Amino acid sequence: LIEMKNIVKDYRMGGATVHALRRVDVSIDDGEFVSIVGPSGSGKSTLMNLIGCLDRPSSGEYHLDGRKVDELPDDDLARIRNKRLGFVFQTFNLLPRTSCLRNVELPLLYSNVPRKTREAKAREMLERVGLKDRVDHNPSELSGGERQRVAIARALVNEPTIVLADEPTGNLDSKTGSEIMSIFESLNAEGKTIVLVTHEKYIADYSKRMIYLRDGMVVTPEEGTLR
Amino acid sequence: LIEMKNIVKDYRMGGATVHALRRVDVSIDDGEFVSIVGPSGSGKSTLMNLIGCLDRPSSGEYHLDGRKVDELPDDDLARIRNKRLGFVFQTFNLLPRTSCLRNVELPLLYSNVPRKTREAKAREMLERVGLKDRVDHNPSELSGGERQRVAIARALVNEPTIVLADEPTGNLDSKTGSEIMSIFESLNAEGKTIVLVTHEKYIADYSKRMIYLRDGMVVTPEEGTLR
């Protein structure tokens, strides 16, 4: 489903270059539940952005469901993202001046879902992540973990077949974190593909396989670290 | 040092009221190392904002180092914050269009520290949190955990006597997280007071006492939960 070969991602900054990913191969099958782990700055979010078609590699090949995506025009990438991918960002990226409800409805707007259905689906998703009593709050009127859960609800509302979640429980106590992981488990049981970035072992333990990153490279489990 | 009695914090939203803190008593001595733990939405950040004089309670009393702060004018609060408190925000709150270095220098600017000294101290703090090679990056050019570490560096650069850190390791792998905790431990060994909010047990274990919150109230350890 996800096939990456020789992926390189460089960030150029004036004279210096940051080698965020240095020749990485990633292969994820349909329906897998995978964790990406590694130290801060090792390239996890960069890799997630590439998998999620939010950015392009500096070089290398990326086939998503058989299609070569690294050279597709932006419109095609946007369409793929909207139809197939659900992305939970490490820094949430919510619209600050609009309610949770509207924030969660956003992907459905792009999919041309009728207003009544959009609202019903958004409410259902917010209830599922435990935020039934917060639907009218703006993100600035929410706790950190509540914002994180709005970002999760938004990623799932369009029923994506591939869920990419970057540190989805970084701001959640273990009970709330486990509730979120049950949602991911049931999606995986329905056949959805789940790719998580996490630094918490109890979260990584929900997945069936781990990809270890260090300094922009994939390393073996012995070289990788997770408490 | 920190003495709170009968603290209530309500957020009014149109017709509804959110009771974020409902009659909370908190007592923290000089030089203590305390963790505040509890579920998402239980009032931890709200409590931290009150302790840090960033907000006022709806009712109740707060004495900081013997002074009744809940009724002080804003200027006095700003002065106390700058001289004594270092605050690591759950959502970092960095200036997006300015370098890490300038972000970390900011508290020193308010303290009228001369330019050369400001830059030297900011560089030293960034090196201490492992970001020597990232000083010229803007926050948008950093990983999530790197941004978190810039927020930590900024909180510590003015050598505060009270450090308030809200989920300081939420985006950090356990090795980087432990490095940050060693910094807090050595500050505590020098006599600084440390108050942490965390949901991770290995982080809470660095502190000597835990305050458990649930639904805006302090509860006993048996009622509180931490994995």
Ligand SMILES: Nc1ncnc2c1ncn2[C@@H]1O[C@H](COP(=O)(O)OP(=O)(O)OP(=O)(O)O)[C@@H](O)[C@H]1O
């Ligand atoms: N400005 C606001 N207006 C209305 N309600 C608010 C506001 N800020 C916070 N709240 C609500 O107050 C409650 C407590 O928020 P707080 O941020 O203190 O929780 P928390 O314990 O830090 O949670 P988390 O672990 O998720 O960060 C939450 O339920 C939140 O929705």
Ligand SMILES: Nc1ncnc2c1ncn2[C@@H]1O[C@H](COP(=O)(O)OP(=O)(O)OP(=O)(O)O)[C@@H](O)[C@H]1O
């Ligand atoms: N826009 C950018 N310009 C320059 N360097 C960048 C940019 N974005 C990220 N980087 C650098 O690339 C490296 C990898 O970043 P990435 O966000 O992928 O790390 P990460 O593994 O997700 O880290 P964390 O666990 O801290 O979130 C980091 O060292 C970071 O400083």
Ligand SMILES: [Mg+2]
């Ligand atoms: Mg990241």
Ligand SMILES: [Mg+2]
């Ligand atoms: Mg909080």
